[in-house]
Amino acid sequence: MYKTLSLAAAALFAFAPAAMLTAAPEPIVVTKTVRTNPTLYFQGVPGDGELTRQMRSFLGACGWFDLSGDPKAEYVLSGRRESGRAVFTLTTGGAPAGSWGIPLTGNSRRMAQQMVDAIIQNTFKELKVKGFCSTKIAFCAETASGVKNIYAxxxxxxxxxxITNYNALCVEPCWFPDGKAIGYSKYNRTGIDVIETRLNPKRSRVLTAFRGINTGAAISPDGRNLTVILSPDHKVDLYVMPIGGRTPRRLTNSIAVEASPCWSPDGREIAFVSDETGVPKINIISADGRNRRVLKSVGSDAVTPDWSGDGKIVYATRVEGVYTIAVYDLKTGENTRITQEPGVWESPAWAADNRQVVCKRSDGRRSALYVIDSWTGKTRLLVSTPYNLSMPAWSRAGSR
Structure with a gap:
């Protein structure tokens, strides 16, 4: 008899609880890192308190510098207003390390994003770090019982x-590669559809509305295809189809339940979760349905993977009954647990710098969004509200 998933169960779709799992957890590999951030002293922009405030905010949020109050820090950044422009100069050890100018547009927040991106890319150019201060994080907020909407x-x-304003469940946001649209699953009276909402101007369209469930959509890096979980014959399997197309192509076909697909950076492979082995594990399959394999992971299960631009998969895993976050390096085959702080950590997603990870953290009262530095293990609170927040997704491109 095929494994089925009712719409009610799909609304809270999750794999079996720890008590039902039979496989023994594998040892956790914790790799200690010696990487540390350079310190940076920011002198501010005399006469422009708002630009100074926004620069400090993004210099701190980017995670590539440790802001210092010591003028003898490794880097010193100064700013000034000059002939309708904001000019910033970076020095290290008293020697010039870069200078940038930007027109004074009146949008201090946007100016700070652009300037901090330029500083990151110049300072860490040997690491080929992409500026990501203009990117966005989409997430779900549960504003009432049975009501979740998408925010960014x-x-x-x-x-x-x-982003959305429905009296319904809108979950599993995913970004289009250009950062200008978000896909998500919307629960209706008769089923679950995948919707696309363009951000500016706001307009929406249905991407998939097949019989059964339509969940877990992920957009390919070239923006042409999507992978989605469908159940047209009461089996919950992985499909791929052109955006705007009407004929999905089946990639899996078994009694197992599949979930949470994501694309490789080159668009040739898809990672997803399957319980075919009896417990949820991350699988990788070619976009044409061949060469399927199971990844080695830590903990009793492995769920909600996300694939970085430099070949790492971050995922949530259950350790001693509690979810935590780990990273699998496809180049080395090593697993690293990146969270050590208490709480339940779930739904990780990479930033475009391949270093920062956003995820949901629950403390037993409500859930908020945090950012984890995968190099150092440091965490920072991103968003906390009276509502439960979940399922963050980080765009790879700016939305403006």
Whole structure:
């Protein structure tokens, strides 16, 4: 008899609880890192308190510098207003390390994002770090019982914007590669559809509305295809289809339940979760349905994977009955647990710098969004509200 998933169960779709799992957990690999951030002293922009404030916010949020109050820090950044421009100069050990100018547009927040991106890319150019201060984080907020809507914020947790406004469950947000649209699953009276909402101007369309469930959509890096979980024959399997197309192509076909797909950076492979082995594990399959394999993971299960641009998969895993966050390096085959703080950590997603990870953390009362530095294990609160927040997704491109 095929494994089925009712719509009610799909609304809270999760794999079996720890008490039902039979496989023994594998040892956790914790890799200690010696990486540390350089210190940076920011002198501010005389006569422009708002630009100074926004620069401090994004210099802190980017995670690539440790802000210092010591003028003898490794880097010193100064700013000034000059002939309708804001000019910033970076020095290290008294020697010039870069200088940038930007027109004074009146949008201090946008100016700070652009300037901090330029500083990151110049300072860490040997690491080929992408500027990501203009990217966005989408997430779900449960504003009432049975009601979740999609919101988005900047990387410092500011500029929160409501994206959807339905009296329904809107979950599993995913970004289009251009950062200008969000896909998500919307629960209706008769089923679950995948919707796309363009951000500016706001307009929406249905991407999939097949019989049964339509969940877990992920957009390919070229923006042409989506992978989605469908159940047209009461089996919950992985499909891929062109965006705007009507004929999905089946990639899996078994009694197992599949969930949470994500694309490789080159669009050739898809990682997803399957309980085919009896417990949820991360699988990788070619976009044409061949070469399926199971990844080695830590903990009793492995769920909600996300694939970085440099070949790492971050995922949530259950350790001693509590979810935590781990990273699998596809190049080395090593697993690293990146959270050590208490709480339940779930739904991780990479930033475009391949270093920062946003996730949901629950403390037993409510859930908020946090950012984890995968190099150092440091965490910072991103967004906390009276509502439960969940399922964050980090865009790879700016939305403006």
């Amino acid at each position: 914020c900047d990387i410092d947790g500011g500029n929160v914007e409501q």
